[in-house]
Amino acid sequence: MLKETDEVIGKLHGIVLLIHNSVEFSDIVNFLNKIRSNEQLLVLYISFINSYSHIKEILKENPLHSKKLFVVDCVSGFLIEVRDTIECSYRKPPSNLGQLKDLLMNNIGDKNPNIIVVDSMSQFINFSIPTEDELDEFYKFLHSIKENIWGLKDDSIILLYDDKYGQLQGLPTISFDMILKLEVMRGTPRWKD
Amino acid sequence: MERLKMLKTVEKTNLNINYWKEIQGELPDILNNLSGIVLLTHNSVEFTDIIDFLKNIRKEEFMNVLYISLVRSYDYMKNALSLKQLDQKRMMFIDCVSGYAFPQEENIDNCLYHKPPQNLEEMKQIITFGIDKSGPDMIVIDSLSQFINFTRPTEYEIRELYKFLQSLRTSSLNIIQNTFILLYDTKLGVMQNLPKFSTDLILKVEKVKEETRWID
Numbered sequence: 295m296l297k298e299t300d301e302v303i304g305k306l307h308g309i310v311l312l313i314h315n316s317v318e319f320s321d322i323v324n325f326l327n328k329i330r331s332n333e334q335l336l337v338l339y340i341s342f343i344n345s346y347s348h349i350k351e352i353l354k355e356n357p358l359h360s361k362k363l364f365v366v367d368c369v370s371g372f373l374i375e376v377r378d379t380i381e382c383s384y385r386k387p388p389s390n391l392g393q394l395k396d397l398l399m400n401n402i403g404d405k406n407p408n409i410i411v412v413d414s415m416s417q418f419i420n421f422s423i424p425t426e427d428e429l430d431e432f433y434k435f436l437h438s439i440k441e442n443i444w445g446l447k448d449d450s451i452i453l454l455y456d457d458k459y460g461q462l463q464g465l466p467t468i469s470f471d472m473i474l475k476l477e478v479m480r481g482t483p484r485w486k487d
Numbered sequence: 488m489e490r491l492k493m494l495k496t497v498e499k500t501n502l503n504i505n506y507w508k509e510i511q512g513e514l515p516d517i518l519n520n521l522s523g524i525v526l527l528t529h530n531s532v533e534f535t536d537i538i539d540f541l542k543n544i545r546k547e548e549f550m551n552v553l554y555i556s557l558v559r560s561y562d563y564m565k566n567a568l569s570l571k572q573l574d575q576k577r578m579m580f581i582d583c584v585s586g587y588a589f590p591q592e593e594n595i596d597n598c599l600y601h602k603p604p605q606n607l608e609e610m611k612q613i614i615t616f617g618i619d620k621s622g623p624d625m626i627v628i629d630s631l632s633q634f635i636n637f638t639r640p641t642e643y644e645i646r647e648l649y650k651f652l653q654s655l656r657t658s659s660l661n662i663i664q665n666t667f668i669l670l671y672d673t674k675l676g677v678m679q680n681l682p683k684f685s686t687d688l689i690l691k692v693e694k695v696k697e698e699t700r701w702i703d
Contacts, residue, residue: 295681295689296506303506315677321501461530463695465509473509479502479679 296474303328308471309439310452311415313462317478319344322413322454323356325476329409329450335361338407340397342417345369346382364405366397391418391435399442407449414454422460429464436469503679507691518543521666523687524655526631528671528678532694534559534567537629537670540692542573544625544666553623555581555613557633561598579621581613607634607651614655618664626659630670638676645680652685 296302306329314321326337337358341349346367353363368387370376376384383401388394398410419428439451457475467473510517521544529536541552556564561582568578580598587602599620604610614626635644655667671678673691681689 295683295691296508297683297689299506302508321504324504461693461695467509467511475505475507475509477505477507477677479504479677480500481502 300328302472303474304330306330306452306472307450309436309469310450311455311465311470311473312452312476313455313457313473314476315478316456316458317476319349319352320356321476321478322411323352323358326361326409326411327359331360333360333408335408336405337361337363337409337411338366338401338405339363339411339413340366340368340394340401341413342368342387343413346384361409364401364407366401368397387417391431394418395435395438395442398439409449410451412451412453414456416454416456416459420459421455421457421462421465424464429466433466433469436466440469505678505681515543517688519545519547521545521688523665524652524660524667524669524685526669526671526682526686526689527692528673528689529692530694531672531674532692534564535571536692536694537627538567538571538573541576541627541668544668546575548575548624550576550624551579551621552576553579553581553614553617553621553626554629555583555610555617555627556629557583557603558629560584561595561600565598579617579623581617583613603633607647610634611651611654611659614659618659623664625666625668626664627668628670630672632670632672632675636675637671637673637678637681640680648682649685652682656685 303325312325329335339349344352346365347370349363349365349367363381365382367376367382367384370384378384385397388397394412398412401407402410419432424432465473518540527540544550554564561580562585564580578597581601582598583601583603586600599617601613601616604613610628614628617623617626631648635648640648660667669686683689
C-alpha cells in the first residue's frame with residue numbers, strides 16, 4: 295500500500311496506468327489535485343465515460359486547484375448537435391487504439407498539455423481475459439505513445455482502467471512507468487446517536 | 488417528503504480511499520530487505536504460495552521462523568513443505584487448529600499445539616510463548632482475519648488491533664525478532680481502515696486463478 299501517497303502522486307510523471315474500482319469523476323478530480331499541486335498545469339481530459347456537462351457540474355463542487363482543464367468529450371457527440379468551446383471539443387469515440395492515438399496526437403499538438411488523462415482504457419481492452427492479439431495491440435499503442443508523443447519527460451499521461459470486469463492478469467507492467475490502484479470505499483456512515 | 492428525507496440519509500459517501508502501487512519489479516529488493524511489522528493481505532492463497540513468499544525474504548540469510556497457524560493444521564503444512572522446500576529457513580510451528588484434537592507432541596520437534604486464541608490479547612501470549620521456545624528471527628501469524636474484518640471493522644476491533652500492533656512494536660520487535668508477517672485474507676471484501684501508521688509495510692498479493700478457456 296502506498297503510504298507516501300503525496301510524495302509519489304505529487305511527483306507523478308511518465309505513462310501511468312491508474313486502475314480503480316468504478317470511482318466517480320469527483321474521485322478523479324481529487325487524484326488530479328494531488329499531482330504537482332504547486333504548479334499551474336493544463337490537463338487534457340479525453341472522456342469516453344463522462345459528458346462535459348456532467349464534468350462541469352462535478353467541478354462546481356470539487357474544483358481543480360492550480361489546473362486548467364480541457365475536455366475532449368467523446369460521449370455527447372453522438373447524442374446531440376454540439377459546438378466546440380474554448381474548454382471542450384466534441385468528438386466521435388475512437389473505435390480502436392490506432393484512432394485513439396490519432397485523437398491524442400491531434401489534441402496534444404493543439405493544446406500542448408502537461409497532463410493527459412484517458413478515461414478509460416476499459417473501452418479498448420479487458421485485462422481479465424485479454425487475448426494475445428489485444429495485448430499485442432496494447433503494447434504497440436504504448437510503445438508508439440512513447441516514441442511519437444512522449445517528448446517531455448516531466449509530463450504525465452494517465453490511462454484510467456475500471457477493474458469491474460474482474461481480476462487483472464497480463465498487465466503490461468514493463469511498458470508503464472507506474473501502475474497505481476485507487477480503491478474508494480463507499481458506504482453509508484454508521485449511525486451515531 | 489418523508490421518503491425523500493429517508494433517501495437522503497442513506498446516500499452513499501466515500502468512507503475511505505486506499506492507494507496501491509504495483510511493485511512486481513521492485514519485489515525481490517523489497518523482500519530481500521524486509522523487516523518490521525508487515526501486513527500481507529492476499530486473496531485466499533495456498534500455503535505453497537506463502538512458502539514461495541517466505542523463501543524470498545532475506546534469501547541469503549539463515550532464519551528461524553515461528554509460524555503461528557490459526558487456519559491450517561501442522562500435518563497439512565508439513566505435507567506442503569515436503570513438496571516444496573523452504574531453504575535457509577528453519578520452521579517452528581504453533582498449530583492452533585489441531586489443538587482441540589490433543590495430538591501427541593512427543594515425537595515432533597518443530598511443532599507445538601495450542602488452543603486457538605479467542606482474542607488478540609491471547610494471541611500476544613502465544614507469541615511470547617513461541618518466542619521463549621524457539622527464539623525466532625521472524626514470526627508469521629496466519630491469520631489476522633480471525634480477529635478483524637477490515638471491510639467493516641468496529642471501533643472496538645480497530646482499537647484492539649492498534650493496541651496489539653503497538654505492543655508488538657514495544658515489547659516483541661527487537662534486534663533478534665525483527666520481522667512480523669501478519670497475514671490477512673481479503674475474501675471478506677474491499678478493505679478499509681487498514682493500519683497504515685502502525686505497520687511498516689502493507690503488501691497485497693493477488694494470485695490470478697486462471698479459468699481454462701473453452702476449446703471446442
